[in-house]
Amino acid sequence: MQTNSSGGAAMTPLNVLIVDDSATMRALLYRVVGLADLPIGAIYQAPNGAEALKVLETHSIQAVFTDVNMPVMNGMELLREMARRDEWQNILRIIISTDGSRLRREEARELQVSLYVEKPFRPEVVRDVLCQIASVDVH
Amino acid sequence: MSSAKSPALTSTDQDALQSAVIEVCENAYFVFVETCDAPQFATLVEQVRAEGGRGPSGRWLHASVAFNGHSTGQVEVVLPERLGTWLVVSLLGLPADTTLQDNQLLDGVGEFANMVCGAWLSKANETASFTLEMPKVTRLPAGWAPDPTPTGDEQAYRTVVVNEMPLEVRAR
Numbered sequence: 001m002q003t004n005s006s007g008g009a010a011m012t013p014l015n016v017l018i019v020d021d022s023a024t025m026r027a028l029l030y031r032v033v034g035l036a037d038l039p040i041g042a043i044y045q046a047p048n049g050a051e052a053l054k055v056l057e058t059h060s061i062q063a064v065f066t067d068v069n070m071p072v073m074n075g076m077e078l079l080r081e082m083a084r085r086d087e088w089q090n091i092l093r094i095i096i097s098t099d100g101s102r103l104r105r106e107e108a109r110e111l112q113v114s115l116y117v118e119k120p121f122r123p124e125v126v127r128d129v130l131c132q133i134a135s136v137d138v139h
Numbered sequence: 140m141s142s143a144k145s146p147a148l149t150s151t152d153q154d155a156l157q158s159a160v161i162e163v164c165e166n167a168y169f170v171f172v173e174t175c176d177a178p179q180f181a182t183l184v185e186q187v188r189a190e191g192g193r194g195p196s197g198r199w200l201h202a203s204v205a206f207n208g209h210s211t212g213q214v215e216v217v218l219p220e221r222l223g224t225w226l227v228v229s230l231l232g233l234p235a236d237t238t239l240q241d242n243q244l245l246d247g248v249g250e251f252a253n254m255v256c257g258a259w260l261s262k263a264n265e266t267a268s269f270t271l272e273m274p275k276v277t278r279l280p281a282g283w284a285p286d287p288t289p290t291g292d293e294q295a296y297r298t299v300v301v302n303e304m305p306l307e308v309r310a311r
Contacts, residue, residue: 099270120162
């Protein structure tokens with residue numbers, strides 16, 4: 001982890017990937033990320049883990065917001081794939097899920113997840129924490 | 140909550156279901172939920188019928204989310220289309236007079252049911268992990284209206300008022 005002592009003033013814009021099978025949740029997160037007091041570059045969206053991997057393969061992404069329960073490839077499978085790739089180790093991993101069980105949270109911790117947000121959530125919680133972790137984790 | 144379901148409604152499951160609806164409505168939608176009994180619910184159902192006439196706002200939506208894991212079952216939510224529209228518009232911060240596309244409405248109501256189901260499962264059993272199936276949302280036939288009585292096979296059942304409109308939720 002590297003600390004950005006400039007407090008984010010000279011921060012490179014974050015490219016964000018939102019992974020959720022619900023178009024409504026993707027739209028909500030798109031809005032929340034846009035509200036963050038951060039330089040945001042592009043915001044990509046994917047309806048499942050398999051589509052998310054295609055985006056990761058072809059674009060430079062700094063933060064991934066992912067749901068857990070999704071068809072085709074779920075969020076945990078996506079995170080396991082990400083853990084196997086050296087070039088994706090510095091990507092912020094944020095889970096947004098209805099499943100807030102202890103088991104799932106422990107699994108997430110082992111997969112380098114920076115933040116686990118349980119649905120339902122207040123939009124400002126995601127916005128504030130994104131600002132906080134991005135300022136120390138992203139360089 | 141268990142795999143061998145009991146026909147009796149336990150107060151714990153009932154309370155957890157009500158708390159789940161309240162948590163979802165207050166945290167994600169910024170709206171307060173009021174409990175209501177069967178006569179109040181019937182009055183609100185009649186209002187929906189009177190205001191909706193034969194138009195789409197008088198129709199009802201049924202959303203269900205099946206779950207697997209420590210136990211299996213499903214959570215069902217029944218609400219007027221007008222309330223469904225209001226919830227989605229509110230969640231996304233859209234202007235109040237926004238007309239949603241049908242897929243937006245059904246997806247948004249499905250997500251509401253998904254959150255209620257997840258919140259209920261988390262409250263009923265904090266340690267158990269679960270998998271939720273994709274929500275299924277259908278528009279009920281014109282003229283259909285809910286009968287606010289438990290059918291007897293539920294683990295939990297509640298009728299509530301959200302933004303002055305009726306909402307029924309049950310877990311089987």
